[in-house]
Amino acid sequence: MTTADSFSSSVLLEIYRKALLIRVVDEGIRGLILSGNLRIAMHPPTGQEIVAAAMGLNLETTDYLVTIYRGLHDQLAKGIPITLVVAEYFAKATGACKGKGGPMHMTHPESGVMVTSGVVGSGMPIANGLAWASQIKGDNRVTVTSFGDGASNIGAFHEALNLAALWKLPIVFLCQNNRYGESTTYADATASSTVAERATAYGKNMVGVSVDGNDPESMWTAMRTAVVRARAGEGPTLLEANTFRLSGHYCGDSSPYIPKEEMEEAVANDPIKLTREAVIKSGAATEAALDEMKEAFEAELEEAMKFAHESPAPDLSEVETDVYGAA
Amino acid sequence: MSEQSTINFTQAYALALDEAMAADPTVVLLGEDIGDKEGGGVFKVTAGLSTKYGDVRVRTTPISEQAIAGAAIGASLAGMRPVAEIMFMNFMTVAMDQIVNHAAKLRFMSGGATSVPITLRTRSGAGSGNGGQHSDMLEAWFAHVPGIKVVIPSSPADAVGLLRACIEDDDPCLFIEDGLTRTVKGPAPGPNHILPLGKAHVEREGSDVSVISYGRPLQEIRKLADQFAGEGVSVEIVDIRTVSPLDTDTIVTSVCKTGRAIVAHEAVRSFGAGAEIAARIQEHAFSSLKAPVKRVASKDSTVPFAHSLELEFLYKASDIEAAVRQTLDGM
Numbered sequence: 001m002t003t004a005d006s007f008s009s010s011v012l013l014e015i016y017r018k019a020l021l022i023r024v025v026d027e028g029i030r031g032l033i034l035s036g037n038l039r040i041a042m043h044p045p046t047g048q049e050i051v052a053a054a055m056g057l058n059l060e061t062t063d064y065l066v067t068i069y070r071g072l073h074d075q076l077a078k079g080i081p082i083t084l085v086v087a088e089y090f091a092k093a094t095g096a097c098k099g100k101g102g103p104m105h106m107t108h109p110e111s112g113v114m115v116t117s118g119v120v121g122s123g124m125p126i127a128n129g130l131a132w133a134s135q136i137k138g139d140n141r142v143t144v145t146s147f148g149d150g151a152s153n154i155g156a157f158h159e160a161l162n163l164a165a166l167w168k169l170p171i172v173f174l175c176q177n178n179r180y181g182e183s184t185t186y187a188d189a190t191a192s193s194t195v196a197e198r199a200t201a202y203g204k205n206m207v208g209v210s211v212d213g214n215d216p217e218s219m220w221t222a223m224r225t226a227v228v229r230a231r232a233g234e235g236p237t238l239l240e241a242n243t244f245r246l247s248g249h250y251c252g253d254s255s256p257y258i259p260k261e262e263m264e265e266a267v268a269n270d271p272i273k274l275t276r277e278a279v280i281k282s283g284a285a286t287e288a289a290l291d292e293m294k295e296a297f298e299a300e301l302e303e304a305m306k307f308a309h310e311s312p313a314p315d316l317s318e319v320e321t322d323v324y325g326a327a
Numbered sequence: 328m329s330e331q332s333t334i335n336f337t338q339a340y341a342l343a344l345d346e347a348m349a350a351d352p353t354v355v356l357l358g359e360d361i362g363d364k365e366g367g368g369v370f371k372v373t374a375g376l377s378t379k380y381g382d383v384r385v386r387t388t389p390i391s392e393q394a395i396a397g398a399a400i401g402a403s404l405a406g407m408r409p410v411a412e413i414m415f416m417n418f419m420t421v422a423m424d425q426i427v428n429h430a431a432k433l434r435f436m437s438g439g440a441t442s443v444p445i446t447l448r449t450r451s452g453a454g455s456g457n458g459g460q461h462s463d464m465l466e467a468w469f470a471h472v473p474g475i476k477v478v479i480p481s482s483p484a485d486a487v488g489l490l491r492a493c494i495e496d497d498d499p500c501l502f503i504e505d506g507l508t509r510t511v512k513g514p515a516p517g518p519n520h521i522l523p524l525g526k527a528h529v530e531r532e533g534s535d536v537s538v539i540s541y542g543r544p545l546q547e548i549r550k551l552a553d554q555f556a557g558e559g560v561s562v563e564i565v566d567i568r569t570v571s572p573l574d575t576d577t578i579v580t581s582v583c584k585t586g587r588a589i590v591a592h593e594a595v596r597s598f599g600a601g602a603e604i605a606a607r608i609q610e611h612a613f614s615s616l617k618a619p620v621k622r623v624a625s626k627d628s629t630v631p632f633a634h635s636l637e638l639e640f641l642y643k644a645s646d647i648e649a650a651v652r653q654t655l656d657g658m
Contacts, residue, residue, distance in 0.1 A: 064405070098438030107437035114404050114441065119428050125394045126429060129401020129409070136355065136383055136407065143401075156424070159394035166389065322439040323473045324572070325497035 005224075007217045009282035011057070015216045016272075016279045017293065018053035022073045023272050024297040025082060026247075028305065029072070029089055033251045040089060042103055045073035047214075047246035050271045051176050052077035054219040055144060058227045061112055064134075064143040066127040069104040069118045070245075074146050079111040086304040092311035099314040100322065121154030123147060124173065128160050131169035131230075142230045143171045150181025152195045161238065165202035170230040172223070173238045176213065178245035183257040196240040205235035213241025214271035216278065246270065334515040336508055339483035340372045340448070343490035344410065346519060348380050351408060354494060355384045357395055358412030358448075362387040369414055370450060370509065392418050396425035399445040400433070400499075408494055409445050415461045416451035416503065419469075430499040431474030446493040446500045452543060452593060453630045453641050454507040462506075462630040464542075464594035469501050470571035470603070476500040476524055477570040481545035483513040488522030489568060496524055505543045525569045527577035533563030536587040536651055539578055539604055541567045544591045544623075547644035555651065562651065570600050578604060579611040586617035587654040591647050596624035618657045621650040 004011050026046055032038035045052065048070075056077030059065070067074040075085060080096055088095030089103055096108045104118035114130060117123045127145030134141040151157060152175055164171050175195045179186050192198055199208025207229065211222040219241060226237035244266040248255045255263065279285050285293075334342065347354045356376065360369055365387050367374025377385035388395050392413060399409040413419050419426065426447070434442045453462040470477045476498055480486035486504075493500035530545075531552055538548050545566055552562040565581050567574060582588045588608050590601040601622040608620050623646045631637050 066401075096438070097436060097440065100438045101436040105436035107433070107440050109404075109440055114401075115429070115433065117429065119424055122397075122424050122429060125397020125425060126401040126404070127397075128394065129398040129403070130405050131401070132398050133402040133405035133407050136402075137405075156393045156397070159389075159391040160397065162389060163391060163394040163398065167386075318438075322435045322437075324476075325434065325442055 007220055009284040011220060012216050012275070012282055013279050013284040014057055015050060015053045015220060016275045016290070018056055018077050019049035019272055019275060020294060021297050022049040022052060022076050024294065025076060025085070025301055026072055028301045029086070030247065030251050038089065040091070040103065042089070042251040043070035043249060044247035044251050045070050047266065047271065048176055048178060048243045049073050050216055050219055050275060051174070051213040051241040051243055054216065054223045055146070055174060057220065058223045059112070059142065059144065063112050063141050064127070064130040065113050066115045066117070066123040066130065066143065066145040067113065068116065068120070068123060068147055068151070070148065071106060071116045071146070072103065075106050075108070075113055075116065078113050080106065080108040080113055082300055082304045083307050084108060086301070087308040087311055090308035090311070091313065092308050093314045094308070094311040098318060100318060121147060121151035121156045124160035125156050127171055128164050128169055131164070131171040132167065134170055135167070140231060141170070142227050144174050145171065146174045146176060148181060149175060149177040149179070149186050149195055150189065152198065153181075153189055161202050161206065161236070164236040165206040168205050168233065168235045170233065171236045172226045172230055173236060175238065175240045177240050177242050180245055180249070180258065182249050194240055196238055199238040206238060207235070208238045208240070210240040210242065213243040214269070214274070216275055332515050333512040334483045335510050335512045336483050336486055336504065337370065337372055337510065339486035340490060340504060341374065343487045343494070344373065344376060345379070347410070347491055347494045348376065348384065350519070353406060354408045354410065355386065355402065356410050356412070357386045357388050357398060359388055359390055359414055361385060361412055368412065372448075373412070392421040393425055396422035396430065396447070399447070400425060400430050400443055403443045403445045404433070404441050410494055411445065411447050413447055413449040416449045416465050417460045417463050419447070419449055419465065426469070426475070426499070427472050431472045434498070435474060442497050443499045444497045446490070446502055448490070448502045448504060450504045450506050452505040452507050453625065453637055456632060456634060456637065458632040459629040464592070466501075466503060466570050467594060467599045470600060474498065476572065477503070478524060478568065479503045479542040479570060480568070481542055481566050483511070484516040484520065485522065485568065487516045488520045489524070491519070491521040492524050495521065500524070503542070508543055508546060511546065522568070525572045525574055527565050527567045527569070527574035529563065529577065529581060530566050531562065531564040533561035533585065535561045535585055536589065536654055537563045537565055537581040537585045538589045538591060538647065538651065539565045539567060539581070540591040541570060543593050544642065544647065548591065548647060551644060551648055551651070560651070560655065573603065573607070575607050575611065578608065582608050582612040583615040586615050588616070588620045589623060589647065589650045589654060590620065591623040591642065593625055593642060595627050596622060597627050599624055618654045621654055623647050623650050
């Protein structure tokens with residue numbers, strides 16, 4: 001999936017392509033939930049698409065990703081086929097996890113999505129293990145572990161970053177700082193002014209970088225640098241991607257705790273809108289081509305939803321299957 | 328028994344790790360102080376292994392139980408067979424999220440797409456004056472989580488065979504070592520001795536009463552069985568070996584034969600493995616019972632520091648003996 005060595009208008013277009021796919025699927029699923037047609041818990045990634053797209057474009061399929069319950073953007077960016085994602089949201093036997101994991105536990109090793117966890121901060125120690133295995137085997141893979149700003153305050157964060165720096169693991173800690181941990185502001189929960197500055201506590205092996213995660217060039221370049229560094233065996237990066245959560249902590253959360261002006265400004269700066277404008281301005285694609293791109297994704301989503309809708313529910317015997325492996 | 332043919336528990340754990348590492352290059356060890364530079368582990372189980380296999384495969388970690396458990400889980404997802412040492416069982420509680428929410432469940436939640444073939448070695452047991460945070464037997468906590476296998480050996484040879492089995496198993500296994508009996512010796516097994524998990528062992532056949540147990544109490548139960556034999560009472564000893572998944576069939580078959588059952592463990596009495604075993608006996612062997620199922624366990628309290636209190640806390644061999652006599656009287 002690695003595209004280029006330096007940022008260009010064609011990279012910008014690829015970022016937009018991935019980000020748009022994410023937005024289309026996100027909107028489609030939220031639409032089903034809000035209209036009462038899909039009764040599931042969902043934590044939308046709306047507004048954080050550029051972060052994920054830039055991440056996905058800088059990774060190979062064989063690279064590992066550990067993500068979290070707000071993970072739709074990461075999962076699609078890493079390459080899980082839409083049909084498997086949507087069927088899992090629909091809790092069908094044809095889903096990525098046979099309907100047994102759901103959005104909060106989406107797993108697809110073929111795309112490198114090894115774990116999706118619903119427990120804040122718990123993915124980082126596991127991601128270290130994947131990176132450790134790569135280090136032992138010398139398989140040249142990079143592991144990315146994605147988490148929110150809230151997760152930087154749980155103990156596992158410290159244990160994981162210390163170990164990663166100590167062992168110089170090929171890993172990127174991708175903190176998607178969306179300014180709110182559930183309904184508490186970043187400043188009301190975090191003593192440091194940035195997450196990235198905490199990297200200094202882990203010595204020379206760890207680099208801390210804070211970027212505008214909604215800006216395609218900044219985000220892509222920072223991700224590229226971190227992945228290249230990890231793959232070269234130079235150590236981990238704590239990459240803080242500053243972004244904003246546009247659709248609440250969960251689908252149905254109207255975010256009453258976010259000041260009106262703050263939300264209005266964020267909506268006005270919707271990264272999908274701004275990136276679309278930037279793509280057109282760069283000449284990488286015309287307005288008409290981007291409209292066509294969106295229609296194609298909508299058609300793909302519709303097809304995936306039809307497939308999911310028509311798919312069977314998991315067999316009831318699945319309750320006691322996969323608890324243990326074959327004896 | 329000649330000196331060459333015996334082995335103690337500590338040597339048994341070390342032998343199993345050495346054999347497993349020699350047999351499979353994906354077996355890696357991690358834990359606090361486990362390298363030779365740090366003395367080969369607080370309990371010396373891993374002594375010599377980092378020198379023999381290198382510090383890439385035998386990796387000393389910071390005191391970070393979440394990071395240790397997580398690294399083991401992650402490495403296992405990538406095809407390794409990590410064996411993590413958690414120094415004391417009470418320290419497992421620091422890593423419960425990793426163990427309960429992840430190691431146990433990733434196979435299920437991924438619909439079988441991934442699995443977590445890790446072994447967590449840990450140590451516990453009262454009687455050494457370590458007080459309330461270094462002595463608990465928490466096996467029932469983990470047995471209550473589907474997806475984890477919980478294994479406790481009662482002899483050095485079993486320790487080798489069961490630890491090898493845990494490492495070769497494709498699911499997360501918790502292997503519990505008893506601190507107090509670490510120097511107790513027993514017959515050494517032959518090379519590559521591997522026992523099945525989830526299978527109880529009828530180690531002594533008898534006809535009057537079944538004593539069902541695991542781990543340390545077996546040391547006392549074996550002596551009691553000899554003593555009762557002298558009185559003409561035939562004791563059958565069932566060592567469950569694997570607390571979870573529990574081998575119900577072997578237990579039920581034994582109790583149906585003898586009609587009497589004692590369940591003994593070191594862990595505190597309430598909500599322990601003994602309760603589960605007693606429940607399964609009444610579910611499957613009720614009509615064969617000639618007496619109520621008896622439980623012998625430690626008291627429902629915190630492990631005390633003072634030795635006199637610690638002994639008072641612990642189950643006693645005399646409790647097991649009394650339980651057998653009461654059961655024989657139909658009480």
